[in-house]
Structures are given as structure tokens and as C-alpha cells.
Amino acid sequence: MKRFRFVGLGLAVLLFAMTAAQAQAPAPQRGGTIRVGITQEILNLDPHVATAFSSFQVLDLVYESLLRLNPRTLQLEPNLAQSWSVSPNGLEYTFTLRRDVTFHDGSALDASDVKATIDRILDPATRSPQASFLAPVGEVTIVNPFVVKVTLKQPTPSFLALLTTPSRGIVPANFADKVGDPRVKTLGTGPYMLAEFGPGSVRLTRYERYWRKDAAGTRLPYADAVIYRVIPDAATLRAAVRSGEVDLIIGFGVDITAARPLAGVSDLRIMSVPDLSYSLVGINASKVPFTDVRVRQALSLATDRDQIVQVVYGGRGTVAGAIPPTLEEWRPLPARTLPNYRRDVARARQLLLQAGLTPPVAVKMLPIPTVPDAVQMAQVLKEQWTPAGFNVEIEQVDFATFLSRWRGSQFDTFVSLNGGAVDPDLHLYRHIHSTGSTNVFKFKDATVDQLLDQARATADQSRRVQLYTQLQRAIAEQVPFLFVAYADLFAVARTQLNGFVLSSTRSMTPLAESWLSR
Amino acid sequence: MQRYVAQRLVLLIPVLLVISVLVFSLMHLIPGDPAQVILGFENTDPEQLAAVRRDLGLDRPVYVQYGRWLGRIVGGEFGTSVRTGRPIGALLREALPFTIELAIYAVLLAMLIGIPVGTLAGTTRSRAADGAMQTLTLLGLSLPTFWVGAMFILLFSVHLRWFPVLTYPALAAAPLANLRGFFLPALTLAVPNAAAIARMVRASMVAVRREEYVKVARAKGLSEVVVVRRHMLKNALIPVVTLIGIVAGYLLGGAIVVEQVFAIPGVGRMGLQAIVQRDYPVLQAVVLTVTALFVLVNLVVDLTYVLLDPRIRYA
Numbered sequence: 001m002k003r004f005r006f007v008g009l010g011l012a013v014l015l016f017a018m019t020a021a022q023a024q025a026p027a028p029q030r031g032g033t034i035r036v037g038i039t040q041e042i043l044n045l046d047p048h049v050a051t052a053f054s055s056f057q058v059l060d061l062v063y064e065s066l067l068r069l070n071p072r073t074l075q076l077e078p079n080l081a082q083s084w085s086v087s088p089n090g091l092e093y094t095f096t097l098r099r100d101v102t103f104h105d106g107s108a109l110d111a112s113d114v115k116a117t118i119d120r121i122l123d124p125a126t127r128s129p130q131a132s133f134l135a136p137v138g139e140v141t142i143v144n145p146f147v148v149k150v151t152l153k154q155p156t157p158s159f160l161a162l163l164t165t166p167s168r169g170i171v172p173a174n175f176a177d178k179v180g181d182p183r184v185k186t187l188g189t190g191p192y193m194l195a196e197f198g199p200g201s202v203r204l205t206r207y208e209r210y211w212r213k214d215a216a217g218t219r220l221p222y223a224d225a226v227i228y229r230v231i232p233d234a235a236t237l238r239a240a241v242r243s244g245e246v247d248l249i250i251g252f253g254v255d256i257t258a259a260r261p262l263a264g265v266s267d268l269r270i271m272s273v274p275d276l277s278y279s280l281v282g283i284n285a286s287k288v289p290f291t292d293v294r295v296r297q298a299l300s301l302a303t304d305r306d307q308i309v310q311v312v313y314g315g316r317g318t319v320a321g322a323i324p325p326t327l328e329e330w331r332p333l334p335a336r337t338l339p340n341y342r343r344d345v346a347r348a349r350q351l352l353l354q355a356g357l358t359p360p361v362a363v364k365m366l367p368i369p370t371v372p373d374a375v376q377m378a379q380v381l382k383e384q385w386t387p388a389g390f391n392v393e394i395e396q397v398d399f400a401t402f403l404s405r406w407r408g409s410q411f412d413t414f415v416s417l418n419g420g421a422v423d424p425d426l427h428l429y430r431h432i433h434s435t436g437s438t439n440v441f442k443f444k445d446a447t448v449d450q451l452l453d454q455a456r457a458t459a460d461q462s463r464r465v466q467l468y469t470q471l472q473r474a475i476a477e478q479v480p481f482l483f484v485a486y487a488d489l490f491a492v493a494r495t496q497l498n499g500f501v502l503s504s505t506r507s508m509t510p511l512a513e514s515w516l517s518r
Numbered sequence: 519m520q521r522y523v524a525q526r527l528v529l530l531i532p533v534l535l536v537i538s539v540l541v542f543s544l545m546h547l548i549p550g551d552p553a554q555v556i557l558g559f560e561n562t563d564p565e566q567l568a569a570v571r572r573d574l575g576l577d578r579p580v581y582v583q584y585g586r587w588l589g590r591i592v593g594g595e596f597g598t599s600v601r602t603g604r605p606i607g608a609l610l611r612e613a614l615p616f617t618i619e620l621a622i623y624a625v626l627l628a629m630l631i632g633i634p635v636g637t638l639a640g641t642t643r644s645r646a647a648d649g650a651m652q653t654l655t656l657l658g659l660s661l662p663t664f665w666v667g668a669m670f671i672l673l674f675s676v677h678l679r680w681f682p683v684l685t686y687p688a689l690a691a692a693p694l695a696n697l698r699g700f701f702l703p704a705l706t707l708a709v710p711n712a713a714a715i716a717r718m719v720r721a722s723m724v725a726v727r728r729e730e731y732v733k734v735a736r737a738k739g740l741s742e743v744v745v746v747r748r749h750m751l752k753n754a755l756i757p758v759v760t761l762i763g764i765v766a767g768y769l770l771g772g773a774i775v776v777e778q779v780f781a782i783p784g785v786g787r788m789g790l791q792a793i794v795q796r797d798y799p800v801l802q803a804v805v806l807t808v809t810a811l812f813v814l815v816n817l818v819v820d821l822t823y824v825l826l827d828p829r830i831r832y833a
Contacts, residue, residue, distance in 0.1 A: 041791055124565075127573070129558065183602060183604075199788075236684070239676050242676050243675050404549050404554055405549070437563060
């Protein structure tokens with residue numbers, strides 16, 4: 001009898017605990033304005049022309065593309081296209097569009113809008129920097145109002161990954177007529193629409209007829225509005241989230257040095273996730289002595305990447321090669337297995353001598369001014385490279401000058417941050433292939449070119465993985481530039497902001513599923 | 519008097535012309551290209567770059583570009599921002615109220631702090647007090663503005679919560695909230711200027727108190743307060759007024775740093791962004807506006823002398 005009472009009591013306690021736990025799981029609340037603090041000015045809201053990261057932080061909520069990447073798993077998911085198929089020869093992509101999507105002016109999305117979007121990007125008059133990405137597109141055919149067929153000129157396995165960002169966001173046909181100046185006015189299908197574009201801030205309001213619903217069937221987004229405040233000073237940005245002026249700080253300026261002092265504060269939540277972007281030391285392979293691969297290898301051997309991660313990133317980063325460590329399905333090789341990755345000062349000196357040089361070898365280094373880590377990294381590299389026989393002179397220039405020298409390949413070396421992508425071809429080709437559109441290093445190697453070309457021509461995933469494994473080693477061997485590390489991404493939010501997922505892609509789309517608890 | 523003012527105003531035009539030529543030349547001499555800034559790091563396509571340059575009129579020779587710009591200005595139009603495509607007139611109209619309010623608030627605070635401190639320092643018998651105020655003013659002059667601003671935010675906004683951070687409602691709409699919101703940035707901007715004013719007032723006071731007429735005033739039995747206020751201060755203030763005219767220039771410049779730290783979307787920040795992004799038309803507009811303001815402020819300063827010193831008259 002006593003035993004039954006005991007069990008009965010235990011069951012009651014268990015049931016009570018379960019219902020209590022259920023009651024504590026917060027249900028999303030509608031309403032309120034989410035305030036986001038960012039450090040970069042917002043300049044241009046034309047999705048196909050804008051290049052600044054801050055623009056995309058806003059555009060993520062206003063324009064959508066055919067597919068999207070799951071913020072957590074980074075897998076391809078349907079978005080405006082509810083399904084798609086690829087022909088066996090890899091040239092024809094057929095997208096079936098959702099039927100319930102409307103633009104912010106109420107007009108329905110259909111296949112003509114998709115065709116108009118791709119045409120707009122490819123039209124030279126648009127001057128879209130995205131045109132080079134869509135270069136493989138041969139023809140866009142409207143099969144019926146909700147089915148679009150894109151025919152490529154050659155098989156491009158990375159094509160679907162391209163269609164996941166607002167830079168290829170779908171705009172309506174007759175976009176320019178409907179919207180006026182697309183740099184300051186918007187017309188998209190996303191959860192929020194542009195309400196105000198003022199000095200230092202952008203205000204978006206909820207689009208009531210947004211198509212996406214949450215798991216319970218409630219129409220998204222939850223919050224009434226989202227305001228982006230531009231706060232150029234990183235210290236002020238931290239103060240703003242601490243004092244409650246903004247609910248979330250994210251993007252440039254929010255790094256380990258920003259997050260660390262906020263770690264103990266009770267009403268703040270620090271989020272971090274491995275980044276797809278990587279820091280690099282670019283080397284001008286067309287300039288003597290860097291034309292000699294031994295000299296480039298010596299630079300790699302002189303670098304202590306682990307120390308850089310410790311000093312510059314506070315230990316919050318991963319040393320890696322050409323494939324981001326977070327993309328496990330592409331088998332990123334561990335750094336210690338890559339050639340020229342383990343610091344060996346003696347070997348570096350030896351290589352310099354073999355190349356016919358007498359130390360010290362003068363090297364100029366140009367850190368990108370808009371990324372504070374870059375300047376720090378340059379200073380650490382200067383110290384690391386000196387015992388290997390290099391005499392580094394750090395040149396500090398302003399952003400536009402850096403851009404000009406980067407573009408014109410007027411540098412010995414530079415330190416910068418490159419954006420990453422979920423498909424290795426998008427991640428690597430344009431920087432490393434001898435015909436690559438951003439190969440400012442003037443790097444040219446037949447083997448590397450061949451591997452890159454083969455890997456982008458086959459749809460066979462396992463074959464591509466094999467090729468990229470070879471490529472990782474070839475890149476570490478031939479050194480087009482130094483991959484240094486993939487640092488962790490940070491964001492800091494007030495605890496009132498629920499449901500935001502920080503993604504390795506830096507996307508702001510999870511704000512559509514975030515809400516403020518009062 | 520009217521002729522004097524008219525003459526000064528007419529002189530504004532050659533000043534603005536020279537400045538505009540200087541800025542234009544400088545911008546084209548430094549490396550960096552607005553078309554490149556627009557295209558960013560996405561690709562290095564030379565055709566696309568050439569096309570954007572053509573769109574922006576950058577393919578014409580520099581003097582042609584200047585001529586076209588000058589034509590527009592004379593027609594009353596500032597043009598459009600290269601970077602955002604928005605009309606610069608509208609951008610200035612949005613940004614100016616912030617900077618002007620910041621500058622006026624800062625000057626008032628600087629005078630409110632600087633003149634009493636300087637007067638005290640200049641009239642006190644205590645060497646310790648004078649020394650303390652000397653040190654204080656030295657600190658005020660030496661501490662970098664961005665650090666002072668950041669410290670104020672940390673202390674008064676984050677920890678003490680006496681002032682909000684980043685709230686700048688329009689003055690007409692919410693006067694009290696506006697004054698509270700602008701207080702910290704104005705104070706930050708005021709600190710070095712208050713220090714300069716205090717030093718100038720102190721020096722003036724020390725010079726003036728040795729004058730014969732002050733001794734006479736004291737001999738007449740007037741209280742020290744009356745002596746200071748009626749006889750010493752007005753004379754001591756003349757060099758200070760000159761200083762304020764110069765300070766006005768620094769204020770507009772110092773406002774750049776303060777606007778950056780406090781995220782105020784004013785003219786200073788607009789100018790800074792224009793330089794970074796090589797937005798030539800915006801920079802020209804900002805420089806012209808600031809120059810014009812500076813010249814006008816100095817004109818007002820010159821006219822103020824007439825109020826302070828009846829011996830000064832303009833033909």
C-alpha cells in the first residue's frame with residue numbers, strides 16, 4: 001500500500017513537472033519593434049547592385065530568392081520555389097513556384113518575375129556585380145505561370161547555392177517602373193517592407209500578407225517592425241545593447257573583443273557560430289620575388305596560425321585551409337595535415353636561400369582598414385615573419401585606396417577577410433582560378449586550374465569531394481594566398497529577443513521568426 | 519554698418535570658390551575611385567568599371583567635371599550623392615539640424631563652464647585653487663574627444679542611466695527629451711572648448727585686474743562682485759569672443775568625432791562618409807556649407823565686438 005502511494009506521489013510530481021516545463025516554453029508574442037544595431041552605413045537597397053554587407057542585412061528581410069539556406073544546417077531548402085528538378089545532363093533547372101506569394105504592393109509572384117529578375121541581373125545596363133555569378137545562364141523559359149526553366153551553358157553544380165541570397169532576390173517584372181529608384185525604394189516578397197530610409201537608420205514594417213507561416217500555422221513575422229540603427233563606434237554599439245537602446249548587435253564590429261566584456265551581463269545573450277568567412281594574407285604572384293612558389297611557401301611556413309587565432313581571435317577561431325571547417329560534408333582536411341601549415345622557420349629560411357635570395361627580404365603588407373582584426377593580424381605576422389628572414393613594412397591606407405590597390409594588384413601582400421560560401425566552387429573559383437574574376441593575386445597553376453574546372457563540371461557529389469580534397473592540398477602546396485583562420489561569428493542580443501538564430505551565413509532572415517517578450 | 523556687413527557677405531563668394539577648387543583638386547589627387555567603391559570586392563571586371571565611371575561622369579577631364587559641378591551649384595542645386603543617388607540638398611536638410619544644434623549647445627555649455635571657471639581662476643587669491651583650475655583646463659584640452667565621449671556614455675548612460683544613449687528626437691517635437699539626448703555629446707564637444715575659454719578668460723582677468731580703473735573701482739568701495747561683473751568682465755570677454763569665432767570652426771570639425779561616437783547623423787559624419795567613399799559631390803556640398811557657416815559665425819563675432827566695446831565702430 002505504502003509503495004503504491006509512493007509511486008502515485010512520484011507520478012503526480014512527474015506530471016506536475018512536465019506541465020510546468022510546458023508552461024515555461026514561451027509562445028511567440030506578436031508585436032513590438034526589434035531594434036538592430038550595426039556599424040556600417042546603409043547606402044544602397046537595390047538587391048542586384050548593392051555590395052556593402054550592411055545593405056544585405058536589411059535586404060535579407062525585404063527580398064527573397066528561389067531557395068534559401070537553413071540557418072542552422074546550411075542545407076538548401078525551398079523558398080519562393082516550392083520544388084525543383086535538375087535534368088540528368090545538369091543543364092536544365094526547372095523550378096515550380098509557390099502560388100501564395102505576393103509582392104509588397106499586393107501583386108502575385110509568377111514565372112515572369114523570375115525571368116525578369118535574371119534578365120535584370122544579366123543586363124549590362126544594370127551594372128550588377130552579380131552578373132558574373134549568373135554567367136552560366138543561357139536561357140530562361142516560362143513554361144507556365146508557375147514553372148520556370150533555366151538552361152545553363154555548361155553544368156554548374158553550384159547553381160542552386162547561388163539562388164539563396166537577396167543579391168539574387170526576386171523582383172517584379174517592370175521593377176524600375178514600379179519602384180522608381182530601387183536604391184532607396186523596395187518592392188520585394190519578404191516578411192518586411194521599407195517604411196523609412198533616413199540618415200543613420202532604416203525602418204521596416206511587417207508585410208501583413210507574407211506567405212510563410214510558423215509550425216503552428218501562424219503567419220510570420222511576429223514583430224510589427226524592425227529598425228536598423230547605424231552606430232559606427234563599436235564601444236557605443238556595446239553601450240547601446242547594454243542600456244537597452246537596441247535589442248541585437250550583429251555584423252562588423254561585433255567580434256570577440258565586443259562580446260567578451262558583455263559575457264557576464266545578466267540581461268544579455270551572447271551567440272556565436274563558426275564563420276564561413278576566412279582571414280587571408282594575399283600574395284602578389286606576379287611580383288618578384290613572390291613569383292617563386294618557394295618564397296610563397298616560405299611565407300606560409302613562417303606563419304604561426306595557431307598563435308594568430310590565440311592573439312587576434314582570443315582562441316575563438318579554427319585554423320583551416322580552403323574548405324570551411326563547418327562544411328563537414330565537403331571533408332575539410334585538418335590543418336595539421338596540410339603542407340606548409342606547421343610553422344618551420346628554419347625551412348622557410350632554407351627555401352629563401354634556395355630561391356636565390358639573401359635575407360632580409362623586404363615585404364610590404366597592406367591590412368584592410370575596415371576590419372580591425374586585419375591590422376592586428378598584420379602586426380603579429382610582422383613579428384612572426386622576421387626570424388624567417390622577411391622584413392615587413394605595414395602600410396596603412398584608407399578604404400578606397402585599399403580597394404584601388406587590391407583591384408590593380410598593386411601590393412606585395414595584403415591582409416583581409418573574404419566572404420565564404422556553402423559550395424566550394426563559389427567559395428574558391430573566382431579567387432584562385434587563373435581566369436577568376438577576383439584573382440587579384442595573378443596566380444596561375446595548371447593543376448589547380450584543372451582541379452577547379454573538373455570540380456565545377458561534375459554533379460557527382462563524391463567525385464567533387466575527392467577533387468576538392470586534392471585541391472585543398474594543391475592550394476596549400478602552391479600557395480595562391482595564405483588561408484589563415486575561420487574565426488567565430490558573434491552576435492549579442494537582449495534576453496527579451498527570442499527565436500533569433502545566428503547563422504554562419506550571417507543572414508538576418510531568422511528575424512522573421514524572432515519575437516520580443518514583454 | 520550695413521555696408522560693412524554687405525561687404526563681408528560679398529567676400530564670402532571668392533572664399534567659397536577657392537575652397538571648392540582646393541577640395542575638388544585634392545579629392546582627385548588622392549588614390550581611390552568612387553566607381554570602384556560602388557562595385558566593391560565582387561569582381562574586377564574592367565568593362566563594368568568603365569561603365570560605372572561613365573555613368574558618374576568620371577571619364578571627363580577634371581576641369582570639365584568641376585565646370586559642370588559649378589554650373590549646377592550656381593543654378594542652386596547641390597546635385598546627387600554618387601554613392602546613394604539621393605539629392606544632396608535633402609541629405610543636408612536632414613543632417614544640418616543635428617550638427618547645428620550640437621554646435622550651439624556645445625558653445626553654450628562651453629561658455630557656461632568656461633567663463634565662470636576662468637573668472638574664478640583669474641580673480642582668486644588662492645594659489646592652490648588657481649593651480650587646480652589650470653590643471654583641470656589642461657586635462658580638458660588634452661584628453662581626446664573620442665575617449666571622453668566613450669567614458670561619458672559608459673558612466674552616465676550605461677551605469678548611472680542619467681541620460682539616454684542615441685536618442686535624438688527633434689527639438690520642436692520633444693524639447694526636454696531632445697536636450698537630455700544631446701547633453702552628453704554637447705558636453706563632450708564642449709570640454710576642450712570650455713578649457714580653452716577658461717584659460718583665455720583667466721589670462722584676460724589677470725591682465726585686467728592690474729588696470730588702473732579696477733583699482734579706482736575698488737577704491738570707490740564697490741563690492742568685488744560688482745567690480746568683476748561691471749568693470750572687468752566686459753573687457754576680459756573681448757578676446758574670448760574672438761576665441762569663440764575660432765572655436766566655431768573647431769566645433770564643426772570636432773563634431774565629426776562626436777557624431778561618430780554618439781551615432782548622430784549630422785553633417786560631420788556625412789562629410790567623413792563622403793571622404794571614405796569618395797563621394798565627391800557630397801563632400802563638396804559639406805565643405806561649402808561648413809565654410810559658409812564658419813564665415814558667417816565670424817561675421818557675427820565681429821559684430822558682437824560693437825556690443826562689448828563702444829569704441830569699436832565699423833565705417
